[in-house]
Amino acid sequence: MGLLGAAAFLPGTAFSMSAKARFKMGLQLYTIHNDMEMDTRGTLKTVKASGFEDFEVFGFDAEKGTIYGQKPSEFKKLLEDLQLTASSGHFGFAPHLGGTDAEMTRFVDQCIKAAKAMDLKYITWPTLAPEQRNLENFMLLAHKLNGIGEQITSAGLGFAFHNYGFEFQKHAGTTLYELILKETDPQLVKLQLDMYWAIHSGIPPKELVKKQPGRFVMWHIKDMDKITRDYTELGNGSINYPDILPDPKESGLEFYYLEQGGNFAHSPMQSVAQSAAYFKKNLQRYL
Numbered sequence: 001m002g003l004l005g006a007a008a009f010l011p012g013t014a015f016s017m018s019a020k021a022r023f024k025m026g027l028q029l030y031t032i033h034n035d036m037e038m039d040t041r042g043t044l045k046t047v048k049a050s051g052f053e054d055f056e057v058f059g060f061d062a063e064k065g066t067i068y069g070q071k072p073s074e075f076k077k078l079l080e081d082l083q084l085t086a087s088s089g090h091f092g093f094a095p096h097l098g099g100t101d102a103e104m105t106r107f108v109d110q111c112i113k114a115a116k117a118m119d120l121k122y123i124t125w126p127t128l129a130p131e132q133r134n135l136e137n138f139m140l141l142a143h144k145l146n147g148i149g150e151q152i153t154s155a156g157l158g159f160a161f162h163n164y165g166f167e168f169q170k171h172a173g174t175t176l177y178e179l180i181l182k183e184t185d186p187q188l189v190k191l192q193l194d195m196y197w198a199i200h201s202g203i204p205p206k207e208l209v210k211k212q213p214g215r216f217v218m219w220h221i222k223d224m225d226k227i228t229r230d231y232t233e234l235g236n237g238s239i240n241y242p243d244i245l246p247d248p249k250e251s252g253l254e255f256y257y258l259e260q261g262g263n264f265a266h267s268p269m270q271s272v273a274q275s276a277a278y279f280k281k282n283l284q285r286y287l
Helices: 029-038 040-049 072-081 101-118 135-154 176-183 195-200 205-211 268-282
Strands: 026-028 054-058 085-090 122-125 158-162 190-194 216-221 255-258
Touching: 026 029, 029 040, 029 054, 029 268, 040 072, 040 268, 054 255, 072 085, 072 101, 085 101, 085 255, 101 122, 101 135, 122 135, 122 190, 122 216, 135 158, 135 176, 158 216, 190 195, 190 205, 195 205, 195 216, 255 268
Parallel strands: 026 054, 026 255, 054 085, 085 122, 122 158, 158 190, 190 216, 216 255
Antiparallel strands: none
16 A cells, blocks of 8 residues: 555644545635525535535524525535535524523524534534623533533534634633633533634644544634734635644544635635635645
8 A cells, every 4th residue: 555545644743644535625604605695506516616515504594494595405405416515504692692591492493403404413603792702601601502512412413612712812810712621511512623713812723622632523724814814815824734733533523614704815706716726735635
């Protein structure tokens, strides 16, 4: 067997690469949300041509029970027609944080119903609103996550929490991320590691994984502008991914998603194609 087939070890990395990718190349659809709203089928066909096979959805409307203007079951059928999948979704939990447990339970039930209709594997809590980012709400969130995770796990799905940068800021000697790691059950609350925001906050992703191996089941991969530190296309920025990526096995990785939250050098669709091309040439070998 050749060196690549035997999984050659790369200097400067903590993991091996193989000749065949182990994970589907994924895209967080927030990156191209407007395009998805305007022409869902055409947009999916275009990004499929760039190499994307799996997606993380964004924009579920709980009141209407729709995603990209259609029923979740219809969206699932569209994915099937195009031989694509969606494995995770960002759902709007934050507005329900201060509500009653019954209100949250009803919202979670809506998310579960939609996720199952789309055949998602994970329901993901994406963020808190800026006005919610205080110690009181952090304590409340850490408490709520376990209950939500239990409800979702009992339904046969996984639940994960996605980080930004505010989770790593100190409040009364601790951080929200430390509270989550300490106060939540690793079996009920998995973690989606946003590499950009960890690096932006000065936190090496490998160190996070070492603290709770097996819990970081999903990654977000995006680049950071060398001057402004804003988002940018993969390969245009300052993040040296071969050096900072954790070992996927140690992480517990199941899915990863490329993403760009804004600051596009081109249109979002052009930027996605550029990032995909860079990723396939330079980074996919690690995954």
